[in-house]
Amino acid sequence: MRLWLFVRLPAAAALILTYRENGKQGMITLLKRGIDIKNVKLKGWYFITVLLMPLTSRTPWPGKDT
Structure with missing residues (x-):
């Protein structure tokens, strides 16, 4: 659930700000x-981009019981 928040909220903020600056055409762009x-x-950036968030969200923090 939290993973979707990490993706959707920044994307929504970017779309809102782009709409305010450039209108609908800016959002499409x-x-x-x-x-x-x-x-x-x-092309190695695709590997990093796709796997970094799931890997870091599954890694336990030191001292935290999982």
Whole structure:
């Protein structure tokens, strides 16, 4: 559940602020940039991006009982 909050809230804030600045067309441009894989030159970033959050959310904190 918390994972979705980490993704949705910043995305919603970005969309709201973009809408205020550039309107509907700005929101469309922002969403297109988020899925544009042609601009990523180092494809290893996909591995980091997709796996980093699940790995860190499953790692227990020192001193915390899980």
